[in-house]
Amino acid sequence: MTSPAFGDVAHLGHVELLTPKLDESVAFFTDVIGLREVGRRGQSVYLRAWGEYERYSLKLTGASTSGLGHFAFRTRSAEALNNLVEHLRAHGFTGQWIKDEYGHGPAYRVPSPDNHQVELYYETERFDEGDGSRPFKNQPARYTTHGVAPRRLDHINLLAKDVKASRQFYELLGMRSTEQIIFDDGTEVGSWLTATNKSYDLAITKDAKNVQGRFHHVTYACDSREEVLRAADIFVEHGVFIEGGPHKHNIGQTFFLYCYEPGGNRFEVAAGGYMIFDPDWKPIVWTQAERAKGQAWGLQTVSSFHTYGTPPVD
Amino acid sequence: MTSPAFGDVAHLGHVELLTPKLDESVAFFTDVIGLREVGRRGQSVYLRAWGEYERYSLKLTGASTSGLGHFAFRTRSAEALNNLVEHLRAHGFTGQWIKDEYGHGPAYRVPSPDNHQVELYYETERFDEGDGSRPFKNQPARYTTHGVAPRRLDHINLLAKDVKASRQFYELLGMRSTEQIIFDDGTEVGSWLTATNKSYDLAITKDAKNVQGRFHHVTYACDSREEVLRAADIFVEHGVFIEGGPHKHNIGQTFFLYCYEPGGNRFEVAAGGYMIFDPDWKPIVWTQAERAKGQAWGLQTVSSFHTYGTPPVD
Amino acid sequence: MTSPAFGDVAHLGHVELLTPKLDESVAFFTDVIGLREVGRRGQSVYLRAWGEYERYSLKLTGASTSGLGHFAFRTRSAEALNNLVEHLRAHGFTGQWIKDEYGHGPAYRVPSPDNHQVELYYETERFDEGDGSRPFKNQPARYTTHGVAPRRLDHINLLAKDVKASRQFYELLGMRSTEQIIFDDGTEVGSWLTATNKSYDLAITKDAKNVQGRFHHVTYACDSREEVLRAADIFVEHGVFIEGGPHKHNIGQTFFLYCYEPGGNRFEVAAGGYMIFDPDWKPIVWTQAERAKGQAWGLQTVSSFHTYGTPPVD
């Protein structure tokens, strides 16, 4: 066992959302967002964005409540996968191997310190459109010409009772901390981590209800801010509730738009942001006062953004 | 009868294209371009873009060849219509009233000096989505979320044996010349005219085959250049032949993309360009040498752009 | 005297802003916004945007307070100017001719019912860059490569004690009402009017202090929403206070960004919006309930936007 390195986690692979309104959630993600349904199994429906090389990135599962089922990172190699699992075990994080999941090989599922279900897997099924004649052969599929049509899954934002403990867990996997919010009393209330050159693949923010395991949002990325603005029009005209944006985050400098999907989970469409090429990047730390200034151009965040998470807690 | 003034022609209303492949043309304009079919009559199918207040802007008519059926200007008022008709007659241009066309009231159809069929009408049917609850109530319909989804018909480009004679005909209607190409021998080889604050609503360019009545292209406008770039990807991935662009025209400063629809007519998606607010605008004249430099950023126009028109001439 | 028609007012020509910090205001408009200083006279500095055909569009005048000096419409012709003046006089609106203003010919300056100083003029000085070799000869000057670099003056927003009376005054000039806000008690609290195919050139909104003659904002237009987003970054990085946006207005569907210039006047950078080609356009009326929903994508307008005007009133 060697110490995991940056790059051992290759990227965020997929996210499973629970929804009490499966049909409506599927309709939202296909008709409004423009994802493509690629399979069903039991109570689960699998969806993909047009620019993703793997078979799917979103698993919607019918359930009694909204919330996060699990999320999964693909590793750099089979060796990296085994090494990461050993490393987690050595630090007291024990999970189990799952061998029959849709679209990918064996996955090690382990609860994080905040009780989010995290999977690590390496073997995967590449998406094959079954159409050898497509002109942009370096793209996994044709561009989707309906709905918001994001290119790919971008990141997930967890709520955590203990942000620091969660952040350290993902650092165990070799992920790099890129930005943080540290309040005046020393509490780490937000942490952003990356496995790639993107400024983040994972965000962890403090749960206002002080409970574990809740979920803030999942984000799909478009290539341009114009597409995010277009999405805002589509949301309004389709009766989708917009919680915030379009506006720019200070953190990551990404251009964002938040809504709720019919099952109650928060969903973000985003574009832009900076990339990190410096291998010695030191996390940017934002203070409580800086945070109080609002988003990048001064937008004050609506209070629900700080309090609403799924599954809901009384 | 008073002399027509700028503004008596309110705007370009609709264009009728002939197509030997009606079904394929309809499929192209609905599936790829994202226009909406609103009616059928005989061999004709009527289509609209989402941002247009009138019922339709494109009439596709099955025929033995491609080409222009007719195009139509809406006038400022009923009085302006009658006055324009009188004025045309006084200048020897005589047509006939047509009373039963789809979607609008009586139209005076008159052949131009180059034998294009031009209609003038005032009474019109406004598009009613039958949905009083749409949020952007200053828009005639919801934004279309599939295909290229242009906002509206923008302009038509005629080919003419005698550009100057045609230009003078449209000036009789009160339209304003905004730009021209005059070759070294004094020949007017291109003229752009407007009825609005847009830099042009009508273009007339010299027919390389020296025949009358042919058609170069019709153009729909998007709000942003990003949408035109997106259209280029959609065209490539749907096997639509791109003849030129995306690039910027010197004339009008519009961002353009040309393709052929399945029936053989040239079709343009465009965005941008400047507006003219000066009531005393003098036409900008481009010389032969300036034209030889290509488009705004140096693109050399493909030869077919200068020679291909519909209906084709042997 | 004939009744003025739509089009007799050709367009908004220029706006005079008063500023207690003339040097700082000039620095803001040149360095940050990217306007160009073209002249000085007494306490006034004249500025232009790169895409304007007239010599200037903004007159900054040193004064003891912020506020609107005057604003001016160019007419369609000399005849239209005289006719409009007669028409105003016939309706009891009397002003005076001013003959020695910078950059344009005789202007009739008349106070509106809300005591805003309005000028009408026809003769004007066209901007000449003195550079016959510029490649885009249909543009009045080269694009500005520094600062926000808007193309042109777009509109002005007045505050009025009596919105309806003001609106009717501008309708006397042949301007067309395009949108309105009518509250449940029948009060007209906002009116938008146009002299062109743009959805508005003039906005009039109710003064929360119930006084006359105050000013809400002046707006310059960019060609794309990307430029407005870029402006927001520039504002933040130059310490310019952003009051609201970037976001989309329901009214006009324009993409907006509001800030305060150093003298205290509100300034907007905008892009997009729809055009009106229907000569029979009926004003869109927004209700009190619709307004309460906020801007197009749900942004709640900050309270200062409803209360802050210049000159400030105790």
Add this chain to the structure above:
Amino acid sequence: MTSPAFGDVAHLGHVELLTPKLDESVAFFTDVIGLREVGRRGQSVYLRAWGEYERYSLKLTGASTSGLGHFAFRTRSAEALNNLVEHLRAHGFTGQWIKDEYGHGPAYRVPSPDNHQVELYYETERFDEGDGSRPFKNQPARYTTHGVAPRRLDHINLLAKDVKASRQFYELLGMRSTEQIIFDDGTEVGSWLTATNKSYDLAITKDAKNVQGRFHHVTYACDSREEVLRAADIFVEHGVFIEGGPHKHNIGQTFFLYCYEPGGNRFEVAAGGYMIFDPDWKPIVWTQAERAKGQAWGLQTVSSFHTYGTPPVD
């Protein structure tokens, strides 16, 4: 010594261009492109883009001809640097350590098989604007508000007599091949490699003159395609020769614009493109027939693009 891995080369750090017109080249890169001069030493001027964390990315050196001086990769760590050097030596590539270069620590300079001068370094000087109060503290400097204002150096394109040998050399450094052009006779005429999640950081294309060591272009990246379109206008209005574009590459799907800087080197402004997250990415291979179709939307590449390189060869 361990075998280098993907990630050992962290990113492209800087490029040195030779120019026979140093002053004009500096003026072009500062005034037109909007780079910032940060230092001078001897015949060299150092420049940076606003979004780069290192002190500079472009070194312009006065010389008798145009061409590539050298280019440099920053490594992941000091250990990785030493290991890469050992690995190169073990494969017969021997260079020398250079210890006194501007802005970074010791660099190992080694000629590639095609005799391009390549440097590897780890220690570097971070850019410090000396302004702790800037609001976007996760950005190394304020956004530049003049000129084209690209965010960062993106990639370099070498010409090579033997593309395959060069490609294998960079693969020795752990870089990943992402796309290739293989002609019908088996000749590798183009290879694209990456050290990051970008689809390429380095391109190698066949030298039409069949000589070694020449240079095709260096590229800076903007965040949006709108900025590339804006750059095209700026180029035209500043008399900068545009060789091709704006258009989209099939390879990398990047949006490009090529010009020549005053010294004769080809320079590209680009935006967009796809990212690669798959750790097992297999190079996309384009055939001779596919290449003959032109760029992504059909633009035929001008012949100079295939023949012109620097330094020029008779």
